[in-house]
Amino acid sequence: MGYVRYKLSDETHDILKKVSKNLGMKESEISRLALIEYLRSLDVLSERVKKGRVHLNI
Numbered sequence: 001m002g003y004v005r006y007k008l009s010d011e012t013h014d015i016l017k018k019v020s021k022n023l024g025m026k027e028s029e030i031s032r033l034a035l036i037e038y039l040r041s042l043d044v045l046s047e048r049v050k051k052g053r054v055h056l057n058i
Helices: 010-023 027-041 047-051
Strands: none
Touching: 010 027
C-alpha cells in the first residue's frame, strides 16, 4: 500500500472537512476517491480499478 501526502489551503481543507462530515466518510477516503477519479479523467487509470486491479496506461 502506498501513501500520498499533500498540502491543502485552509479554505480547501475546510471544504473537505464539511464534505466528509456530510457524507459520513473520513477525509482520507474522500481524498483517495478524488485522486482515483482524477486519474480516470486523465485516462491514466483503466476500468480495472473496479475489479481491484490497477492498470496504468503510462
